[in-house]
Amino acid sequence: MTDVYVIGIGMTQFGKHPDRTAAGLGAEAVRGAIHDAEIDPRAIRTAYAGHVFQPMVTGQQVLGQVGLAGIPLANVENACSSGATAIRGSFLDILAGEADVSLAFGTEHLTGAFKGAFTPGEDDPEAAVGATMPAVYAMRARRYMEEFGLTREQLARISVKNKRNAALNPLAHFKKDITIDDVLMAKPIAEPFGLLDCSPVSDGAAAVLLASGDWVKRHGDPSRAVRLSASALRTGKVETAPGSMTFEELTRDTANDAYERAGVGPEDIDFAEVHDCFTIAEVLRIEGLGLWEQGTYPAAVERGEADIGGRLPVNPSGGLLGKGHPLAATGVAQVVELVKQLRGDAGSRQIEGAKVGIAHCRGGKTVGVEGAACTVQILTK
Amino acid sequence: MTDVYVIGIGMTQFGKHPDRTAAGLGAEAVRGAIHDAEIDPRAIRTAYAGHVFQPMVTGQQVLGQVGLAGIPLANVENACSSGATAIRGSFLDILAGEADVSLAFGTEHLTGAFKGAFTPGEDDPEAAVGATMPAVYAMRARRYMEEFGLTREQLARISVKNKRNAALNPLAHFKKDITIDDVLMAKPIAEPFGLLDCSPVSDGAAAVLLASGDWVKRHGDPSRAVRLSASALRTGKVETAPGSMTFEELTRDTANDAYERAGVGPEDIDFAEVHDCFTIAEVLRIEGLGLWEQGTYPAAVERGEADIGGRLPVNPSGGLLGKGHPLAATGVAQVVELVKQLRGDAGSRQIEGAKVGIAHCRGGKTVGVEGAACTVQILTK
Amino acid sequence: MTTRTPVSFRPHDLVVDDDGTGFLRGSRCPSCGAHYFPTREVCAGCLTEDLETIPLPTDGTLYTYTVVHRSTPAFEVPYVLGYVDLPGPVRVLGQIDADPEEVAIGMDVHLEIVPWGTNDEGTPLLGYRFAPGGDA
Amino acid sequence: MTTRTPVSFRPHDLVVDDDGTGFLRGSRCPSCGAHYFPTREVCAGCLTEDLETIPLPTDGTLYTYTVVHRSTPAFEVPYVLGYVDLPGPVRVLGQIDADPEEVAIGMDVHLEIVPWGTNDEGTPLLGYRFAPGGDA
C-alpha cells in the first residue's frame, strides 16, 4: 500500500474579504502551499477543489491564476465537508497511482454568497416549517442538557476555549478572548444558543499538497512531510426509526473507517480539530470520535482537559467558532493546523509532543438524514 | 492494472419536467442502473454525483431516496463535464482498490435553475462586454467558415443529423425530424447560429454502475459488461499568445491521454458521442479527437459518413442537440449510449458491429481559457 | 376569480379535511415495519420498493425543542420549534403552539391545523403546528 | 451629492484619461515575453511571478465576430461582438461599433471609449468598443 504525505500547506487570512473573490483567495492559498513545499508546480499531477456557494469551475479559475494547466481537476461539493472531500480525492489519486503529487484546496467567499441564518434547501420539508441550522443544533443541545445535565455555562466554555485559541492564531477570524458572560449575554439565536455559540460567516481558502511516499523519498524533505494515514468519508443513513440526537453514529462509523485504515484507535490520538459549527457540535463530534465517553466531554472542558496543554487539546487552531468557517476551506484548514502542530510550527499554540492528530468535518442536511456527509482524517508524525 | 467495466445503466426521459426535482430524477436513473445490473444495491461501495446548478448535497439526497446509505459520496462539478467527472471518480476508486462496485450519476433540473442565454459567471471580463456562450461558439464558427470554407448549410446538416438520430431515441428531448430549412429559418441567436444550432435547456438524469474485472468474473454477467478502457480529464491551459479558435488543443490532449490508457488510436474508433452544445462544436470536437482531419468534417457529414450506417457514426443518441443537455447528466448519458450500442441494445439506431466507442465532453469558461474542463472516455466490447 | 378555499401548504404531506381537521401522511414498510415522514418510495432499512402511504397519528410527545430568535423572512420570530415523536414510531418537526415557559421535553402534544399565509396566487394556505396536551 | 464625473466600468482593466481617451491594461512577462488581458499575477507560460502591468496598444485586427441577437438584460440586441488581436500579441473581446454588413474578419479596428450605463450609485460609467479603421 502506498503511503501518502502532506508536503506543503497554504492558507489565507480567514475573515471578511469584501474586495476579493473565491478564486483569488484560492490562488493565494495554492501559491502558499507550493512555496511551502518548495516544489516546481509542474510536478503537480492532479487537483481537487472544494467550493459550496461559488461560481462553477472555481477550481479551474484558481489553477488558471497560478499558471497550473492541463492537469485533471474536479470541483467537489459535500457541504461543510467539501474541503476534506477534496483532500480525499487527492489521497485516492495517489493510491490509484494516478498522481505522485496532488493538490487539494477549498475556497469560499461566503460573505459575497450568502446572508442571514443558514438554512437547509428551500425544498426541505423541515425548512418549510421553520428549521434553520442553528435551530437544529440548538434542539440537540437542549436534549443533551436533559439527558446528561449539561449546563448553559459548560456550553459557553467551549466557545471561550476556542476563541482563546483563535487569539493565538494570526490567520483566525476572531482575534480576542471572550468571557463566559460574553457568551451568555450575546444576542439570542436559537435557545440555548446566542450569537457566540455559532461559527461566523467567513471568507477564506486553504490548500495542501499531497505526495506519495516514493516521491517524498526521491524529491521531498522527509523531516517536514507529515503522513496522511487515513481520509475517510461517509454519507449519512436515512433513519428507519427515531434515533438519538445526542450521539452521532455517522461520526463514529466514519471515525472507525479512519482508525482501521490508519491502524490507530481513539486512545492514540494526541489532539483534534473537529467541526464545531456550534458549541454543542464540538461535544457531539468528540464523543462520536470516541475521544471521551458519551456525556462526559462538557465536564472535561470545564477541567481544562481540552485546552492547549491539557490531556487532549481540541481545536487548537480556534476551530470554526474562533478561526472562522468559510465552508469548503474549513476541512483543508483543519489539516493545515494538524500539519503545523505535527511539524512543531504552531508557535504560541504549539502542543508539545503531539504525534497523532485527527480532523473531523460534517455537514449538509437531507430529508431523514441529519448529517449528509462526514469526513475523518488522521495525520501522524 | 485492474480492468473496469460498466455493469449497469439507467437514464430518465430528457426534456421538461416542471413537477420534478434533480434528486427525484437522479433517484430514478440510479434505480434504473441498479435494476439493469441486477445487483443488490448494498454491493455498491462508493458513489459520485455530478450536478451544476442544483442544491448542495443533491447526491446525498439521491442516495437517501434510493435507500443507499453510509457509503462515501462526493458531489462533483466541472460545468458540462460534470457527469463524466463523476464517472472518472468511480473509475479511479476501482483502480485505487477503494471499491469493487461504484456508482456514478449526473442529474440536473435545469429548467428550474436557469433561464435565458447561457452566460459565463458575472465576474467574467468577457461577460462584462456582452459575451454569451452561443456568441463565443458563433465566433468560432465564423472563423472556421473563413479558414475552411464551411457553409451555413453544412453547419445546419449537423443539427438535422442529430435530431434525426434523436427521433429514434425514446428518451430524447426532441422527437421529430427537421430540415435544413428549419435550421436556417429558426430564430437568430448569434450569427450564424439560429435556435436550432443550439442545444436545448433540458432536465434529466443518467447513472452508471462500474465494477472491477474481478468482481464481474465472480458476480457479474460478462456477456453484458462493457469495458471502460479510459476515463481522462484535463483542465484548459491559459493561452500565452492568441491561439487558433478552430482547433481544440485541449480536446486533442485529453483524447491522447485516453488513447494511451486504452491502447487504441483514432483509427480504432467505430462511433462517437461528442459534446455538440452547438453545431460547430461537433466539428471542433471530432477534429480535435483526430477522427477527421482539420477542416474536413463538415463535408464528411454532407456525404453521410457520420450518419448511423456511415463510416463513423457521430452522436447516434441524438447528441446534445437532439437528446437534450441537462448539464451534469450529459456525460453520463453519453456513456449510457455507448453501452447500449456496444451491447447491441440500441434498437432502431443500432450501429452494426461497433466494438470501440468514444465519448467527449467539454465545458466551463474561465479567464484566458476557452474550455475549463474536458473529458474523454473510451469503451470497448 | 381565485378560489378562496384554503388549501394545504404541502398537499402531499398534510391532508386537511373540509371540517378543518387534518393529519400528516407518512410511509410504512410492509416488510420491516419502518415508518417515515415525509413519504418515501424505497425503504431505507430493507430496500423494499412498495411502501404504503399511511395517515400518521396526531398525538405524540416532544423529544426536544428550541426557541428560534433568528430565521428567514418567511417566519415571524420568536417561535418554538420542536421534534415530536409519534407512534409508529416516527419523528416529525413542527412549531409548538405554546409559550416557551410551558414547553418541556416529554410533554404530550397534538397536531393542529393553522393558517399558513398565502401562496403566490393569493390562495390562503393551511399548515400544521403541535399544541400541548392530547387531542382526545 | 453623487459625483457625475464618468468613471471606468472596470477601472483595473480600462484606464480612461480626463480627455475621454483611454487604453486597456494587460500584463507582460519579462522572462518569456507573453502578454495577457486582463492582467495576471503569474505567467501561465513560465510561472514567473513578477509580471509587468502595461498599457495595451489601441489598434488591432478583427480575428472573428458574431452578431448577438439574444443576450442578458444588460445588453440591447442586436450588437456585433468580436475578438480583436492587438500587437503583443494579445486577444481581447469587445463589441464592434459598426453595422453587421461592414464587418469582416481581418479588418483594422481601434479602441474607443463609450458610455456604459451607470453603476448602482447612479455614477455614469465608461466602457470600450472597437471601431473600424486605425486610430491614427
Ligand SMILES: [Zn+2]
Ligand atoms: Zn423495510
Ligand SMILES: [Zn+2]
Ligand atoms: Zn513568462
